[in-house]
Amino acid sequence: MGFSTDAIHFGQEHDPATGAVIVPIHFSSIFAQKELGEGQPYQYSRTGNPTRAALEKCLAQLEAGRHGFAFASGVAAIHASLTLLKTGDHIVAGDNLYGGTYRLLEQVMKDWGLEITYADTTKLDRVEAAFRPSTRMLYIETPSNPMMEITDLSACGELAHRHSALLAVDNTFMTPYLQRPLECGADIVIHSTTKYLNGHSDGIGGAVIVSDAGLAERVKIIQSSVGAVLSPFDSWLVLRSLKTLPVRMRQHNQNAAVVAEFLKKRAKVVEVFYPGFPANPGYELAKKQMSGFGGMVSFETGSLENAKKVSGALRLCAFSGSLGGAESIVSHPVTMSHSSLTPAQRERSGLTEGLLRISVGLEDVEDIIGDLEQALGRI
Ligand SMILES: Cc1ncc(COP(=O)(O)O)c(C=O)c1O
Structure with missing residues (x-):
């Protein structure tokens, strides 16, 4: 199906109980088990919620990824991506990022043991020069905020992978309608859904989208363990907004x-x-x-x-x-x-x-x- 069709329908089957065409807002925090030990898709809303799941499926499809995760804010999504790394790992980050990302790196992740080098990601030789044997992630925004500089996604993907590092891209400015980093070789796409995805200045949220099953398993564990999940109502707002x-x-x-x-x-x-x-x-x-x-x-x-x-x-x-x-x-x-x-x-x-x-x-x-x-x- 085309992008617009997916934006309206993907992951949003009509409600089997009532026929409702629009995904309901499932406010329930708990889901009853029929039998002890019975496996079922939903148990507790921090771990999984049907409204959030519909949004996560739709976002993954729009970003040409396989797995989506919705967070309570854009910075929570960025934090989840950074905690894929371990203490002592090194990250190369763009020197023209959203200020909150810079603050998170400098005032939180550094204390937690992440080593960081900033580089002008529009200049590939500078990016490559910033890599160390311990570099595990290249983190970029393109266009950059607010100078609107463009970084080559495919070249960054190739470079990161040559150094056994992940390429993470904050795609908030572009949205998947205009740019799909996973198709260009990125491993992780991040969004502040607060911006264009929700699109009406009435909700704070974030998302991480990946394709790799191992990465998805890690993000799922972080999302569920840290618990900075998007609420059912905010998930519904973003899902509604994606249609337009x-x-x-x-x-x-x-x-x-x-x-x-x-x-x-x-x-x-x-x-x-x-x-x-x-x-x-x-x-x-x-x-x-x-x-x-x-x-x-x-x-x-x-x-x-x-x-x-x-x-x-x-x-x-x-x-x-x-x-x-x-x-x-x-x-x-x-x-x-x-x-x-x-x-x-x-x-x-x-x-x-x-x-x-x-x-x-x-x-x-x-x-x-x-x-x-x-x-x-x-x-
Ligand atoms: C490019 C970009 N990424 C991430 C964020 C953080 O998102 P949030 O404010 O939803 O936490 C922002 C916020 O302005 C942003 O502009």
Whole structure:
């Protein structure tokens, strides 16, 4: 079946008891056993829940994987992936990641004994140079957040495997509709479902998708043992939202391309970071491994003062730290998503105080542009 058909139907059989077409929200925390010792699919909702299971099946199918796991947040999903590693293992991570991932690596996983080297993953020689005999994972985001740099998924998969390491990819920005890392050689795909997958800014969640049965068994043990599972209601919300993922992503793509062009033509905007510009160094690669350029655009206003003026003047766009909702969301990465980065780390990523990031929403694009136009007028 096609992607859109799977997004609506996969893992969502009509309820055998009632014929309900939509998967019910199974709030029950316990499932009665008919007989002592009897094996049955559900026993206790932390370990398995029918609503969550429907979502996990659908997500795995959309990511071209075999096994999906839904978590209470994106960072819980990232944490579960990192705890596949052992104390003393080394990880090579992109130097332009979501700030919360950086915080998790630096403030939690380091104390737990993980060794970490950051590298510019757009430069394969630098990635390879960062590998050690103890490297067990290469962890990347592409496009990166918020600089929108593109990393070669297939090349990273090949490199990681040559060093007996796993390739983990945070696919939150793209969603499986636009990019499927497992098809390009990744071993683990991670999502903050809070963003495009849930898509309506009304739920926090995360997911891990893998194909390998051994990896799946480990993730299942971590999910069940640590217990940071997605609730039945939130699972249902994401499942419902997935049905419109393709149409939403098409519109996000279309609106973002128009907004990026608009920003490029504004004299008050110093630079625009968008993978859909032919002049972007990652453009050809983006065309190869993505089927659209996505809904995210970052732009440089020139100074903290200018960023304050623009963000403070917005009337339609929400000024907030998230992305992927139906509404347009402008964020200031330095004080929001990337506030845990040190100034040196920020400088290395090219992240300035004047940078704003827009998650281009589904409103009429003229209205989004009108809001940005009037806000830029404050500079
Ligand atoms: C790319 C990316 N990955 C992971 C996360 C973390 O997700 P959550 O906020 O759902 O824990 C975020 C949050 O902004 C993100 O942007």
